[in-house]
Amino acid sequence: MKPLLAFVFGLVFGCGILISGMGNPAKVLNFFDIAGTWDPSLAFVMGGALVVTAIGYSLVFRMGRPLLANAFSLPTKTDLDVRLIGGSVVFGTGWALTGFCPGGLVPVLGLGTAPIVTGAAILAGILAARWMIQLSYRKTAAEA
């Protein structure tokens, strides 16, 4: 039951990505190209997503707990650290080189070799980061 529902939610998310244009790198890159062939469409994606999520979340959190889980799993970190800002600079740079963010990529994985190549590189980047973060934790623990 749980995976089946998650499948449907992934399907709706994917359709949203495709309809919105977030899965099309040419469109994403034009959104960033303010000085050139600017296409402001993606601001509307953000607008539509934020309106629904902000209202929807506030209603959902009033339920006290999710329907099929014990509690809401929400991030607890609040510090604006180097990892957050540095990571975001690196992500923004990478996104601008490909036009694919992780959510934009997955729905178009079946539509060509470029998404597959980019997807493999994204997974490699995730694994490399996890490995480096783990190493730095071990180093901190060893020094302590």
Add this chain to the structure above:
Amino acid sequence: MTEFTPLLSFSGGMLIGLAAVALMAVHGRIAGINGILSGFLSTHVNSDWAWRAAFLAGMVVSPLVLLALTGRMPEISVPSPTPLLLVGGFLTGLGTTYASGCTSGHGVCGISRLSARSIVATLTFMSAAVITVFLTRHVFGG
């Protein structure tokens, strides 16, 4: 040039939001695709792995559903050559993992909760992307 599509883009965004709200209501989870991918790569195959795999599978088959509903496959056009895709993809995975979130996790789910971290992250990666495209297209590029 790409066509300005405010209505389609806004509607697509609303569907993204709907999926994010549903995932929170039912599973109590943030719809951050980078986090879902990262969890999918985990070596522990448990119930968390199962919903993540199912969510990703739903995303992968979404073009077929759209094809069935509209009779058209979504158009995608990738301007960047393969070496840039490799470098950019690697930086995307690296950066989103360090920042604990991407466009969906920080940009949609985090900002909706008015998380300061997500607002800062989104402003940062959007600015970095605008600057990078300016450099690649107008300073170093054609």
